[in-house]
Amino acid sequence: xxxxxxxxxxxxxxxxxxxxxxxxxxxxxxxxxxxxxxxxxxxxxxxxxxxxxxxxxxxxxxxxxxxxxxxxxxxxxxxxxxxxxxxxxxxxxxxxxxxxxxxxxxxxxxx
Amino acid sequence: xxxxxxxxxxxxxxxxxxxxxxxxxxxxxxxxxxxxxxxxxxxxxxxxxxxxxxxxxxxxxxxxxxxxxxxxxxxxxxxxxxxxxxxxxxxxxxxxxxxxxxxxxxxxxxxxxx
Numbered sequence: 001x002x003x004x005x006x007x008x009x010x011x012x013x014x015x016x017x018x019x020x021x022x023x024x025x026x027x028x029x030x031x032x033x034x035x036x037x038x039x040x041x042x043x044x045x046x047x048x049x050x051x052x053x054x055x056x057x058x059x060x061x062x063x064x065x066x067x068x069x070x071x072x073x074x075x076x077x078x079x080x081x082x083x084x085x086x087x088x089x090x091x092x093x094x095x096x097x098x099x100x101x102x103x104x105x106x107x108x109x110x111x
Numbered sequence: 112x113x114x115x116x117x118x119x120x121x122x123x124x125x126x127x128x129x130x131x132x133x134x135x136x137x138x139x140x141x142x143x144x145x146x147x148x149x150x151x152x153x154x155x156x157x158x159x160x161x162x163x164x165x166x167x168x169x170x171x172x173x174x175x176x177x178x179x180x181x182x183x184x185x186x187x188x189x190x191x192x193x194x195x196x197x198x199x200x201x202x203x204x205x206x207x208x209x210x211x212x213x214x215x216x217x218x219x220x221x222x223x224x225x
Contacts, residue, residue: 036214043115043201043216044154087153097142097205097212098169101153 002027002090006105012082014111018075022088025069032091033064034099035073037084044087044101047073078109113137117202117217124192124224132187132220134202140215142205143185144169145177147198148219154201160185192224 005023012018024033034049048055048062050071055062061074075082087104091097118133136143144159146169156169160179174196176188185204189196199221205214 034213041148041199041219041221043203043218044214045216046213049213097207097214098144098156098159099154099203099214100156100170101146103151103153 002031004088004090004102006086006088006102008103009106009108011108011110012075012078014080014109015077018078018082018107018109020073020075020086020088020105020107021070022073023070024088024090027068027090028092030092033062033068033071034089034091035060035062036087036089036099036101037082038087038104039081039084047086049091078107080109080111083107083109115202115204115215115217117200117220119220120218121221122223124189124222126192126194126224128192129188129190130192132189132200132202132222134185134187134217135183136185136202136204136215137183138204138206138215139182140204140206141182142207142212142214143179144203144214145175145185145187146201146203147171147196148201149198157187157200189222192222194224196222197224198222 035047036044064071085104145157146154158177202217203214205212
């Protein structure tokens with residue numbers, strides 16, 4: 001599975017869009033990009049995933065560049081409850097569903 | 112529908128003691144796994160299972176045993192606890208083994224070995 005690189009921390013004003021970048025320059029054609037978040041020390045929570053196309057769900061949007069070497073997770077209207085560590089993970093579409101977590105981006109939403 | 116349930120939530124062990132961390136899911140998921148998370152770190156995979164009777168090692172398997180006798184349960188055993196095993200342990204499950212399925216995590220077991 002490809003290695004991902006994320007900034008260690010980011011701040012975002014409450015009510016504004018939070019844009020979290022992820023670099024995955026060695027991603028292969030069958031690897032999905034997944035995003036999870038961990039609030040305080042709770043279990044990680046799935047947010048969204050995608051392969052090639054941009055994706056949107058009730059929580060967030062995922063924008064994947066055309067060359068698939070990077071992506072951005074967008075929380076359209078950040079709230080204080082979105083303060084968490086966000087993990088970007090590249091996962092093969094075949095084989096076991098083993099997630100390899102890095103250290104993620106700590107997002108702090110500021111009132 | 113309880114999701115993924117881990118017990119106990121907190122545990123203190125003495126060095127050399129053994130214990131089993133329990134994990135159960137009620138979603139009929141094929142795939143289950145155990146992770147540990149040390150302070151300030153991301154989660155690291157200990158063991159995983161792609162179905163009843165099938166288990167395999169992850170990134171940091173030493174000192175831990177697992178078995179999967181049923182679809183629902185995936186216990187993690189520490190045979191002889193060491194202070195280096197002080198960590199937060201998370202169990203996860205997902206419906207399919209692969210191809211774009213989301214993982215559901217339990218709330219964790221906080222283990223301290225003294």
